[in-house]
Amino acid sequence: MRYKKLGNTDIHISQLCLGSMTWGTQNTLKDAIEQIDYSLDQGVNIIDTAEMYPTTPLSADTYGKTEEIIGQWLNQSGKRDQVIIASKVAGNGPKWIDNGADISGAKIRKSLEGSLKRLQTDYIDLYQLHWPNRGSYHFRQSWTFNPVKQDKKVFLEHVAEVLETLHALVLEGKIRHIGLSNESCWGTSQFLSYAEQHNLPRVVTVQNEYSLLQRLFDLDFAELAHNEQVGLLAFSPLACGMLTGKYDNDALPEGSRRSISHNLTGRYSEKSIPAMTRYIALAREHNLEPAQMALAWCMTRPFMASVIFGATTMEQLKTNLGAAKLTLGEDVLSGIAQIHRDFPIPM
Numbered sequence: 364m365r366y367k368k369l370g371n372t373d374i375h376i377s378q379l380c381l382g383s384m385t386w387g388t389q390n391t392l393k394d395a396i397e398q399i400d401y402s403l404d405q406g407v408n409i410i411d412t413a414e415m416y417p418t419t420p421l422s423a424d425t426y427g428k429t430e431e432i433i434g435q436w437l438n439q440s441g442k443r444d445q446v447i448i449a450s451k452v453a454g455n456g457p458k459w460i461d462n463g464a465d466i467s468g469a470k471i472r473k474s475l476e477g478s479l480k481r482l483q484t485d486y487i488d489l490y491q492l493h494w495p496n497r498g499s500y501h502f503r504q505s506w507t508f509n510p511v512k513q514d515k516k517v518f519l520e521h522v523a524e525v526l527e528t529l530h531a532l533v534l535e536g537k538i539r540h541i542g543l544s545n546e547s548c549w550g551t552s553q554f555l556s557y558a559e560q561h562n563l564p565r566v567v568t569v570q571n572e573y574s575l576l577q578r579l580f581d582l583d584f585a586e587l588a589h590n591e592q593v594g595l596l597a598f599s600p601l602a603c604g605m606l607t608g609k610y611d612n613d614a615l616p617e618g619s620r621r622s623i624s625h626n627l628t629g630r631y632s633e634k635s636i637p638a639m640t641r642y643i644a645l646a647r648e649h650n651l652e653p654a655q656m657a658l659a660w661c662m663t664r665p666f667m668a669s670v671i672f673g674a675t676t677m678e679q680l681k682t683n684l685g686a687a688k689l690t691l692g693e694d695v696l697s698g699i700a701q702i703h704r705d706f707p708i709p710m
Contacts, residue, residue, distance in 0.1 A: 364377050364379070364405060364407065364687050365377070365378045365687070366378065367594070367668060369540070369568070369594060370540075370565070370568070370592040370593060372539075372540050372567055374447060374488065374539070374540070376408060376409045376447055376668060376669050377407045377408045377409055378667070378669055378670065378687060379407055379658070379662075379670055379686070379687055380407070380409045380410070380411050380449075380596060380669040380670065380671045381407050381409065381410045381411070381671075382411050382598070382673035383410055383411060383417075383429050383432075383433065383673070384413070384416045384418045384429065384673060385417055385419050385673055386398075386416070386417055386428070386429045386432045386433075387416070387425050387429045387431075388418075388420065389417070389419050389618065389675045390675055392432050395433070396432075397677060398674065399436050399440075399446075400440075401677070401680060401681075402680070403442070403445065403446065405684045405687070406687070408445065408447055409446070409449060409488075410433060410446060410447070410448055411450075411570070411596065411598075412430055412448070412449065413450055413451035413493055414427060414430065414450065414451065414452060414460065414474050414477060414481075415457060416428070416429035416430065417429045419623055420623055423457070426457075426460060427481050430450065430481035430482050433482055434481050434482040434483035434484070437482060437483050437484055447488040447489065448488050448489070449489035449491065449542070449596070450478050450482070450487050450489075450490060451490070451491040451492065452466055452470065452471050452474040452490070452492060453466075453493050454466045454492065454493055454495065455496060460474075461473060461474070465496040466492055466493075466496055466521075466525065467524060467525075468524045468525065468528035471525065471528050471532070472528065472532070475532060479537065485537070486538060487539070488538075488539045489538075489539070489540050489541070489542050489568065490529070490532075490540075490541055491541070491542040491543060491544045491568070492542075492543050492544060493544050493545065494545040494546075495543075495545065495550055496521060497510075497513050497518060497550075499545045499547060500547065500579075501545040502545070502628060502629070503628070503629035503630075503710065518550075519553065522554055522557050523557060523561075525554075526554065526557055527563065529563075529564050530564050540564070540567050540568075541564050541566055541567065542566060542567060542568035542569060542570060543566055543569045544569065544570035544571065544596075546569050546571065548584045548587050551566060551569055551593060552591075554566045555593070566593055567592070567593060567594065568593065568594050568595070568596050568668050569584070569588075569594075569595060570597075570671070571596075571598070572597070572598055573597035573598070573599075573664075574597070574599055574600045574601065574602045574606060575602070575642050575657055575699065576606065576635055576706075576709050577599070577602065577710050578703065578707075578708075579708075580597075580666070585666050589666060594666065595664070595666050596668050597667060597669075597671060599630075600657060600670050600672060601654055601657055601658070601672065602627070602635075603620045603621075603624075603627040603628070603630055603631075604620050604627075605627065605631060605635070605639045606639065606642060606643070606654060606657040607653055607657075607679075608643045608646075608647075608653040608654075611643065618675065629710070632710070634710070635709040635710045637706065637709075638702065638705075638709040641702045642656075642699070645695065645698045645699065648698075649694065649698075651689070651695070652682055652685065654679075654686070655682065655683070656686075656689070656691065656695065658686035659686045659689040659690070659691050660696075662686070663691065
């Protein structure tokens with residue numbers, strides 16, 4: 364397992380990050396503990412979660428269950444100092460989370476206290492805003508994204524309030540570093556600019572979707588990541604299982620994500636299936652596990668802080684972790700580049 368210094372912090376994180384959003388629905392406490400213990404044995408040192416998890420499916424009845432499971436593991440294992448915990452404050456949306464309130468200073472404090480209690484810890488290493496109040500182009504919203512109704516003054520006031528609150532929480536020892544999620548390049552730049560002007564906590568990561576099938580990060584955001592030392596925490600690097608081969612020929616495995624969300628939140632479509640098929644065929648042509656190829660490729664990206672992977676079975680977990688030992692040859696990388704030219708934005 365390789366590690367990378369996280370921005371300008373004193374933290375080094377593993378190139379693979381253990382995702383947790385199935386814990387509490389598709390996975391039990393026992394499953395989660397087995398996944399965590401095995402992943403740590405393989406060198407993983409970061410777990411990503413959120414107050415709204417699990418999401419498979421998302422419901423009021425399971426809200427907070429994932430953090431509770433991680434908290435039980437932390438309490439039982441005594442390994443708090445061996446793992447980096449990343450969590451997120453939810454924004455406007457689900458009514459069962461603070462009545463669907465926007466992210467604000469008060470909301471951050473309230474949500475953080477809830478997360479700390481569920482996680483049974485005094486601090487969170489990386490605290491992230493799950494999505495921006497003003498909306499975003501993520502989750503297939505890029506086709507209709509229109510920022511003309513955004514109010515810059517309101518947003519900049521929000522940035523100031525959020526950073527001042529997070530600064531206070533850093534001073535109180537309740538969080539160590541901050542990140543964003545489902546953000547844009549411009550939005551991230553505003554947080555960075557205000558922090559620099561006022562000597563406030565600096566954004567060190569942005570957690571956006573990234574995979575062979577979703578490469579919006581490659582352009583402006585890649586430039587910002589390089590110049591500002593903001594690493595990408597890539598979520599859905601396997602496109603919800605599409606890049607593993609399990610949905611070949613429109614297969615629908617029992618208990619899979621597609622059995623819960625048939626089109627995988629808009630990912631699985633007539634435009635993306637041909638690209639998926641090509642990437643899987645490329646992997647098999649070179650005797651590679653498709654999932655390992657997809658993850659290993661993500662890890663080659665220069666802006667990558669860590670690649671978040673999830674699993675519902677130990678077999679899947681072990682396969683995914685195997686990507687850490689895989690080096691892709693030039694023939695494979697050339698094949699990936701050609702498929703990307705043929706299918707630049709398949710989702």
